[in-house]
Amino acid sequence: MLLIPCPWCGERDETEFRYGGQAHLARPLDPHATGDAEWAEYLFMRDNPKGWFRERWNHAAGCRRWFNMVRHTVTHEIAAVYKPDDPKPELPE
Amino acid sequence: MADATLFARRRSPLQDHGAALSRGAVSGPRGVTLTEIPHLAQITLRGDPGNTDFLAAVRSALGLDLPLKANTVAAAGDVSALWLGPDEWLIAGAPDSEADLTARLNAALKDQHVSVVDVTANRTVLELAGPSARAVLEKACGLDLRPREFKAGQCAQTNLARTVGILEMTQGGAWRIYVRNSFAVYLADWLLDAMAEYAIDAKF
Numbered sequence: 001m002l003l004i005p006c007p008w009c010g011e012r013d014e015t016e017f018r019y020g021g022q023a024h025l026a027r028p029l030d031p032h033a034t035g036d037a038e039w040a041e042y043l044f045m046r047d048n049p050k051g052w053f054r055e056r057w058n059h060a061a062g063c064r065r066w067f068n069m070v071r072h073t074v075t076h077e078i079a080a081v082y083k084p085d086d087p088k089p090e091l092p093e
Numbered sequence: 094m095a096d097a098t099l100f101a102r103r104r105s106p107l108q109d110h111g112a113a114l115s116r117g118a119v120s121g122p123r124g125v126t127l128t129e130i131p132h133l134a135q136i137t138l139r140g141d142p143g144n145t146d147f148l149a150a151v152r153s154a155l156g157l158d159l160p161l162k163a164n165t166v167a168a169a170g171d172v173s174a175l176w177l178g179p180d181e182w183l184i185a186g187a188p189d190s191e192a193d194l195t196a197r198l199n200a201a202l203k204d205q206h207v208s209v210v211d212v213t214a215n216r217t218v219l220e221l222a223g224p225s226a227r228a229v230l231e232k233a234c235g236l237d238l239r240p241r242e243f244k245a246g247q248c249a250q251t252n253l254a255r256t257v258g259i260l261e262m263t264q265g266g267a268w269r270i271y272v273r274n275s276f277a278v279y280l281a282d283w284l285l286d287a288m289a290e291y292a293i294d295a296k297f
């Protein structure tokens with residue numbers, strides 16, 4: 001099990017969290033002016049890196065807040081957690 | 094407004110569970126007891142902790158400073174404020190005080206961008222006390238509950254025995270568990286089962 005450091009509550013068991021997928025996806029500002037291809041890209045298409053990934057998590061059983069995390073998809077190493085309005089951290093080497 | 098006949102008729106989730114709670118009580122040096130504290134007033138308060146007008150208004154309404162440190166509790170008299178999130182607190186008070194607390198908060202926070210919701214009917218409170226209380230709770234909970242980590246005046250919303258509860262350590266060192274009404278009997282039975290081993294006076 002992962003020990004995830006919630007930016008507010010500190011370290012908690014992974015079972016307290018829900019996964020929210022890739023972070024930093026911007027919703028098209030005007031969906032009516034967005035073509036089908038672009039809309040499908042926003043809705044369905046996600047990066048699937050073997051390595052570092054910026055992703056969203058929700059501390060569902062704790063403070064119930066969303067936050068972002070940089071996790072390695074192979075080793076599960078956690079390089080950073082940050083609040084949604086914090087600047088994007090650089091990915092580790 | 095508070096209606097005396099309604100208050101007299103309302104039931105708590107563990108009202109008919111008193112015999113089981115007394116039967117499960119363990120005395121002595123390994124003792125542990127489980128009791129219900131029914132009908133505590135509970136209000137969910139949300140607002141911006143960066144706004145000093147908000148903090149001042151709550152202070153004037155409740156006589157306490159909202160705790161801004163994660164997972165801590167502030168208390169004044171029989172009213173306490175538990176940190177639940179960076180902009181969310183649970184205000185707990187004596188039974189039947191929810192209408193008064195809500196009115197005081199609404200009056201003080203008039204015209205502010207906040208949320209004040211009476212959630213008294215959402216949860217009941219279990220109290221686990223005695224020398225073995227921590228050992229019992231540790232079976233239900235993944236948090237580090239050792240005294241150097243979890244002290245009086247701290248709280249945490251977390252998973253407890255596969256349900257979700259708000260855990261608070263009182264100034265007297267007892268554990269209060271705020272649990273959804275519909276899970277209260279389940280959690281009480283789970284804890285009673287976890288308490289049973291401490292009643293066995295084993296001599297090895």
Ligand SMILES: [Zn+2]
Pocket residue numbers: 006007008009010059062063064065
């Ligand atoms: Zn949290």
